[in-house]
Each structure stands twice: as C-alpha cells, then as structure tokens.
Amino acid sequence: MFKFWGSQEQQAQPRPQEGSSHSWYPPSVSSPSSSRPMTPSGSASNSFNLQKPAERPHSSSPVSPPEAAGIIALLKDKSVDELRKLLSDKDAYNQFLLSVDQVKIQNNIRDELRKETLQLARNNVDKEPRIIELRNQCRIIRTTELAAAQEKLNELEKQKEEILKFYSPASFINRLQDAMNETEKESEIVHRQLLDKEIDIGTFVQKYKKLRTTYHRRALIHLAAKTSPFG
Numbered sequence: 001m002f003k004f005w006g007s008q009e010q011q012a013q014p015r016p017q018e019g020s021s022h023s024w025y026p027p028s029v030s031s032p033s034s035s036r037p038m039t040p041s042g043s044a045s046n047s048f049n050l051q052k053p054a055e056r057p058h059s060s061s062p063v064s065p066p067e068a069a070g071i072i073a074l075l076k077d078k079s080v081d082e083l084r085k086l087l088s089d090k091d092a093y094n095q096f097l098l099s100v101d102q103v104k105i106q107n108n109i110r111d112e113l114r115k116e117t118l119q120l121a122r123n124n125v126d127k128e129p130r131i132i133e134l135r136n137q138c139r140i141i142r143t144t145e146l147a148a149a150q151e152k153l154n155e156l157e158k159q160k161e162e163i164l165k166f167y168s169p170a171s172f173i174n175r176l177q178d179a180m181n182e183t184e185k186e187s188e189i190v191h192r193q194l195l196d197k198e199i200d201i202g203t204f205v206q207k208y209k210k211l212r213t214t215y216h217r218r219a220l221i222h223l224a225a226k227t228s229p230f231g
Helices: 005-011 044-050 065-075 080-088 090-099 101-143 145-166 169-195 201-227
Strands: none
Touching (some): 101 145
16 A cells, blocks of 8 residues: 555656667766656656665766856757757757857867877978988998097007006116116216226216216116016
C-alpha cells in the first residue's frame, strides 16, 4: 500500500529522445525531458530535490560561472521549439555555438596563431639559402683555416719543446760547463801572450784575474747545480 519515494525513483526510466535513439551531443547537453526522472506527483521541483547528488550528471568540460551566465543569457529568450531544434539539429547547434562570444574569441586566437605559425614557417624557408651558404663557409673554414692553424700550432709546440729543453737543469749544466771551458781557454791565451811578451805584466794581471774570477764563480755554480736534487 505504501511505497517509498526512493523505490519509485529507482523504477523510473528516462523517456527516449525525440527523433533519434542516439544523440550526438555530449552527456552535458541533453533534452530536459530525457534527463528528468519521473515522480508520482509529476512535479519537476520534487524530482530535482529527490535526486541524489551522486546520480546527477557531471559535465565533461565545466565552464566558469561568468561563461555559464553568458550562455544562459543567450538561451533565455529562445522559444521551446528553438531549444528543441538546437538539441536535434546539428547544423543549428553549430551555428549557435559559433555565435557565442567566447567561441568567437577562441576562434580568433586560433586564427592568429595559425597566421603567426605560417609566417614563421615562411621566414624559415626564406632563410634556408642563407643557412646553406653559411654552412658551406664553415666547411671551407674547417678545411683551409683549420689546416693552417694546425700547422701553426705544431710549430709553436716545437718551439715550446726547444725552450723547455734549453732551460732544463741538464741543459743549464752543459752550458755552464761550456762557459767554464771557454774561460779556461781565454786564460791560457792571456798567459801565452805574457810569455810571448805581447802584453805587459800589469795588463796580464788585470785580464787574468778577471778571467779566473769568472771561471771559479762558474765552477762553484756548476758544482752546486750538479749536487742539487733538481740536477
């Protein structure tokens, strides 16, 4: 005799949509009569209040409140027949969609981006000959200037090795030994000049003293270099 409202609501079936058994609109766009559950009293407000929050349809692409208000403002003055036509006629729906300001703005932005992308592509195509020319110049530089630079580098490397060899401890000791030998020969020449009476005793003492002082100074340096840990 008595039935719960919940059981009646679960038994209620949505009425089929007019004109077609399958709608091409998304779940968020459907006919008011097909999405409203039936109630014993037939009141739309009671049906809405008895519907559970989890059973209410969710929009796949939610819009902001201002956008929703703008769309409602466009639909509020339309008649029932016009609204039904929007739900059943794809061309009419598309025409209405293209008349919405938000859609116009998005389409304008899309067109601007498309124009900018095409312009960038044209610019890149126009620069392609210059890119090829620069690539060829780089190839020429690698094959000519790089070879000259490599030859110059090899020459500098040789000079570096010679300088390092010249200032090495072993080379320094050898040059010091050669200088000592040269001083010894000069001393003998001065001594021979004295014996041959080519110079007087005063000149001999002055030259010979200077040469021997240089010789012994170089000999001390030579001895220190040979006993040094770097020798």
